[in-house]
Amino acid sequence: MKLVVVSAGLSSPSSTRLLADRLTAATLAHLDAEPQVIEVRELATEIAQHLVTGFPPARLAAALDTVAAADGLIAVTPVFAASYSGLFKSFFDLIDKDALTGTPVLLGATGGAARHSLVTEHAMRPLFTHLRAPVVPTAVYAASQDWGEQGLARRITRAGTELARSMRPATPHTTPHAAPHTIPDTDTAAAIAPRSPTGAITSADPAHGLRTVPFEQRLAALRAE
Structure with a gap:
């Protein structure tokens, strides 16, 4: 199975990438999968070229194909102006509208203050719902003061478990026994x-x-x- 991680952090190192790595580890603790990380900031120039010309450079095309082939996706963005970053949105604007249909997604976001914690619900979740990707129930927002807190660790563990469960193949249902024939009164x-x-x-x-x-x-x- 292939687990693809999209991190839209702008610095190196970044708290966004740190959260992405921790969400990846929490998922792999319950699932045997091959992780692949896409750093969106490294594709910024190619994304701009594609938006202007309509043709993706080779490196961006490979990244888009990787996302389309994922069995599960972790998407993490920093918060800008109470929403996902423009670079994060620009990358997913280039994803084919059917590429993520049915692919389970775990959402994560980082910001400087707790007041932005609903960004995963009012901005990110609708985006992936539009792409017809099922989003796991637990999304993880990490404010600056959350790092090192047990609450963040528990949310990461719960979210990773949910994604791993969503990525596992469904267990075939056994054929139920036919109900005994009854004669009506x-x-x-x-x-x-x-x-x-x-x-x-x-x-x-x-x-x-x-x-x-x-x-x-x-x-x-x-x-x-």
Whole structure:
């Protein structure tokens, strides 16, 4: 299986790449997969060329093909102006609209303050929903003060576990045993029997085939029971 990690950090080293690495480790703790990391900042020039010319340079084309072939994706961005970075969005703007259909995605973001923690929900999740990629329930936002805290470590572990579970092949379902055949009681059979245009019930008689029982006669018989 192939796990692709897209990190849109702008510096080296960066907290965005650090979060991406920790999310990768948490996923691989529960899954045997081959990880491949794409540093978007290294493709910035190629992304701009593709946006202007419509043709991806070879290195960018290879990165786009790698994302399209992923069995699972980790996408991490720094926060700028309360949303994902322009470079992150520009990269995914170049992904074919059907390339990520059905590919499970884990979202991560980094920022300087906790007030941006909903960026994964109001910006990133709709983006991947548009690409028809199922996003795991737990997204991870890491503010500057979160590093070293147990809360961040627990969210990373939970998110990685969810992605690993989503990437595993589904266990084939066993064919359920057929339900035993049951014979409906008389009242049930009468209730579902076809009716004639006059409202009488048409039922099967083992000796004479079909016979018609007037509704009034059947009602009287039921009252007498």
